Amino acid sequence: MKRIAQTIGLRPERRAEYLELHSAVWPGVEAALHRAHIRNYSIFLHGDVLFAYFEYHGDDFEADMAALEADPVTQDWWKLTDPCQEPLPHRGDSRQWTELPEIWHLSSPARPLS
Numbered sequence: 001m002k003r004i005a006q007t008i009g010l011r012p013e014r015r016a017e018y019l020e021l022h023s024a025v026w027p028g029v030e031a032a033l034h035r036a037h038i039r040n041y042s043i044f045l046h047g048d049v050l051f052a053y054f055e056y057h058g059d060d061f062e063a064d065m066a067a068l069e070a071d072p073v074t075q076d077w078w079k080l081t082d083p084c085q086e087p088l089p090h091r092g093d094s095r096q097w098t099e100l101p102e103i104w105h106l107s108s109p110a111r112p113l114s
Contacts, residue, residue, distance in 0.1 A: 002056040002061060003053070003056075003102060004053070004056060004099065005099070005100040006051070006097035007051050007052070007088065007097065007100060008049075008050050008052075008087055008088060008097045008098060009049060009085065009086030009088060010048045010049065010084060010085060010086065011048075011083075011086050012048055015048070015084075017080075018085075021077075021080055021084075026073065028077075031073075032073060033068070035068075036058070036064040036065065036067060036068040037056055037058030037064055038055070038056060038064075038068075039055045039056075040053070041055075042054070048086075082096060
């Protein structure tokens, strides 16, 4: 399993639109994310900054992301959500969101806690 965190800006003038879209994410978008082996996906909001976290449970991340990007329903969704977002400078190779490096993770305890 691979944990992924990402961030991006939210255009203040498109905030209400973005929140409305995410109050009812299309079932086809959710299905495409599941097919791409994405689990435990959340998007958080702090001011005008979005933070996303998800877990990838597949065997070929690049292939699954390429399939997700090629999905017509996802492409239509992105036509609505992308204009609401403000990509951060220095995002590297990222398509839209900036991937954040994981610097620490609390693992499960070696033995059960009492």
